[in-house]
Amino acid sequence: MRLKIPANFRIIRVPCTGKVDLIHILRAFEKGADGVYVVGCMEGDCHYNEGNFRARKRIEQAAKILDKVGVGGERVKMYNLSSGEGPLFAQYSIEMDAKIKELGPSPIRVAKQKQKKDAA
Amino acid sequence: MSDLNTASNLEKILKAGHIGVTSECGPPRGSDPEEVKRKGLLIKDYVDAVNVTDNQTAMTRMSSLAACVHLKLMGIEPVLQMVTRDRNRVALQSDILGAASFDIPNMLCLSGDHQSFGDCAQGQNVHDLDSMQLVQTVRYMRDKGKFLGGDDIKRPPKIFVGAAANPFADPFEIRVPRLAKKIASGAEFIQTQCIYNLDKFKEWVKRAADRGLTEKAFIMAGMTPMKSVGMAKYMKNRVPGMDVPDELIERMAGVPKDKQAQEGIDICVEHIQELKEVSGVSGFHIMAIEWEEKVPEIVERSGLYPRPEA
Amino acid sequence: MIIVKKKPIEEIIEEVRDFGRILILGCNECVTVCEAGGKKEVEILASALRMYFIARGNEKVIEEKTLERQCDHEYLEEIRKNIDDYDAIVSLACGVGVQFTAEKYLTTPLIPGVNTVCLGANEDRGLWTERCQACGSCILARTGGICPVSRCAKRVMNGPCGGSTNGKCEISKDVDCAWQLIVDRLKALNKLDDYEKLAPVKDWSTDRAGGPRTVTREDVKI
DSSP states (O other): OOOOOOOOOOOOEEEEEEEOHHHHHHHHHHHHHHEEEEOOTTOOOOSSSHHHHHHHHHHHHHHHHHHHTSSOGGEEEEEOOOTTEEEHHHHHHHHHHHHHHOOOOOOHHHHHHHHHHHOO | SSSSOOHHHHHHHHTTOEEEEEEEEEEOOOSSSHHHHHHHHHHHOSEEEEEESSGGGGGOSSSSHHHHHHHHHTTTTTEEEESSSSHHHHHHHHHHHHHHHHTTTTEEEEOOGGGGGOOOTTOOOSSSSSSHHHHHHHHHHIIIOOTTSSBBBSSOOOOOEEEESSSSSGGGGGHHHHHHHHTTTSEEEEEEOOOHHHHHHHHHHHHHHTTTTTHHSEEEEEEOOOOHHHHHHHHHSSSSTTTHHHHHHHHHTSGGGGHHHHHHHHHHHHHHHHTTTTTTTEEEEEEEEEGGGHHHHHHHHHHOOOOOOO | OOEEEEEOOHHHHHHHHOOSEEEEESSSSSSHHHSSSSHHHHHHHHHHHHHHHTTOOOOEEOOOOOOSOOSSSHGGGGGGGGGGGGGGGEEEEEHHHHHHHHHHHHHHHHHEOEEEEEEEEETTEEEEEEEOOOOOSSOOTTTTTHHHHHHTTOOSSSSOTOOOOEEETTTTTEEEOHHHHHHHHHTTTTOGGGGOOOOOOOGGGSGGGGOOOOOOOOOOOO
């Protein structure tokens, strides 16, 4: 099964979305990511019972902080699907890609590029 | 309970075995003394003493002590209400002496509604003493002639001391033990929360009587006439520790709006007449909230007028 | 433990706006357990502040450090050698830690990053509730192990007041009536007779009313 997905994001594999901490999401933005999405198992199907619920809470916290620091909470999102749903993964990736393109580059990346230019 | 400890008319009447009658007067939210005097005159001849509330529901008002002085100067006997919410033991003792300097002969000791209900929700509360400890304090000052700190008081305050009791609040099982505690702390008379559930009240009085408590302190049943079915519902649902039976609400709702106030008065009179016959009930405390002009009618129709000469 | 609550990030942003080099200083004790001032929260706050200022073209040096305790000389000494690298410290410790750090580093501005709330317990995941107000003379032996000083809105010593309804306090249906709890526990202990013992007027001199409190132990002083 070969599915077309956008090529402009990096996949970071974790044993469970419960492993994703708030700081991991913030660091991604600090380093210049324009968006972050976390894809977990279906709610209720977590192998570790509540890993994906914890992830959801952390995404919510990240969104709040990103709003407050002017990056924008809509740049982070949580999706849930089951392991057999490749096409759905592709669809979510396309959806996220489109949304981020619509939002444009993150203010952090813009500021960093400007810094580099000024330094040069 | 026969020797008189103070010059209180209320004490004399209760100890003579008469049914005592008190009412209350809420000081105004301003400095005009005429309002206090007007309310006082309305009820003067129909009650033995008039309670003056102390910033009730934590709304800032003219001081209870000042309003008491106005009444006293008009020849009306006040019951100074004092809450422990706003003053520490220094201020409380000092105000007790201030009251005694005007020969205000009665006090009702309360903890007071929490400040979050009033106009200063962000304020501190004090509660250095609680209501029972305030009762103890007044009794100590009067009977031992000493301050809490141990020093002698020149001309100790001669004050007849009361406390409030709520026969309906939770947990019900300690309602009588709590009354016992208030009496053990020195309360000589008890004014109760507004009574609408007569059966539950009678049960409480009976249990109190079984323990001999009604021999040790005078129980004055709290009565508040309802102005409307709306007020009845508000009392039932919104006022903590209030027990309003559904039949009463239905009875109020059963009459046209313009007749509800009269129905409320009628109910109040019927309740007083019924409770007059209950052994252990020594009097009535009629709290006609912002409706003082109805007190004479209630007292007269309940067969409690004219007031006995003490 | 001491329960604290994170300050809103906007408030911290306002406080640090004029400083160029900032240390976010966490504490490994109570504030870590109540998830408001430990290593994780230091990282998050530092990252958020960096992003805020970078996005506005006002990049700052924001560094992170978490000490074992901020209420102890020994651990606070760990930052002495670098203290001059910073124009200000945001401390995520309780009010004790913030002050102790400030006392030690006289010329470095100190900004609290949390509000110190109370002495309490972790009642449930995400729920911390008050249990003690450090009044300095414990009466729990007489109140069924439940504290009316910290848990009654009126600090009533001979309760409950008339506002107790269905086991809840008059100030809110979400607040337990401490005296209902006391009565329930006295009953469970078969000691309901104790209820009628009148609690005497309390000596509040050991409470905050008596001024700043100290414990001096000659037996352990060196």
